């Protein structure tokens with residue numbers, strides 16, 4: 001078995017093209033696609049192609065790459081100037097529902113603080 005892929009992981013299936021997604025960006029390391037249940041006018045998820053379950057298992061190289069790409073994708077979406085939020089939920093208490101690392105890009109409306 002290829003340990004970089006979890007056969008039961010929904011985001012690995014999107015990466016493999018087995019589940020359709022509205023792809024916003026892709027390269028050899030990462031993929032970005034629209035969230036299926038958007039919480040803001042712009043809601044995009046940026047994920048590593050490799051299956052990394054949570055932020056706790058991610059090294060600095062991929063984290064830097066994901067955040068840098070998320071910043072650039074926000075620019076492509078036209079929300080750099082108005083502002084946006086990058087968010088990573090980690091584990092149960094962090095509210096993570098899909099166990100494949102992802103960075104949320106949220107924008108196009110005023111974000112609330114504190115989050116729920």
Ligand code: AMP
Pocket residue numbers: 010019021033034035036037038045088089095096097098099
């Ligand atoms: P989290 O709670 O941080 O794990 O976020 C998981 C996110 O994945 C949620 O915002 C879901 O709406 C989103 N999601 C789940 N399945 C899909 C899918 N097939 N395509 C796009 N987004 C998805």
Ligand code: ZN
Pocket residue numbers: 005006009010011012013050051052099100
């Ligand atoms: Zn996965």
